Amino acid sequence: MKRKADEPKAEEPKADEWLSPVQVCDAYPMFVSPAALADRRWRGDGPDYVKTAPARSGRVYYRRSAIERWLNDRTISCGGAAA
Numbered sequence: 001m002k003r004k005a006d007e008p009k010a011e012e013p014k015a016d017e018w019l020s021p022v023q024v025c026d027a028y029p030m031f032v033s034p035a036a037l038a039d040r041r042w043r044g045d046g047p048d049y050v051k052t053a054p055a056r057s058g059r060v061y062y063r064r065s066a067i068e069r070w071l072n073d074r075t076i077s078c079g080g081a082a083a
Contacts, residue, residue, distance in 0.1 A: 017064040024062050028071070046070070060066075 019027065021034040031037045040046025041060070047070035051058040 005042060018061045018066070021060055021062070024067060028067060030071075 022035045024037060025031045025034055031040075037046060038060075041049060047062055048066040050061045050063070052061070053059075
């Protein structure tokens, strides 16, 4: 089926942005440093990440959506019960 000339194009979904640990820390100051982010990875309580190879040789990347989801899961609404 052909699209009419006056019909808008359907938007293609945007690819999720990939960030290195340094870029994550630059964009989200609450992570403080790449070393602190690595510590969260080691403890297993940080945001989801992708590692390109096993052991120390693999580079680590984060999807921006994973960072946002991790932060949203930790957002506390005011006006409720005391923390």
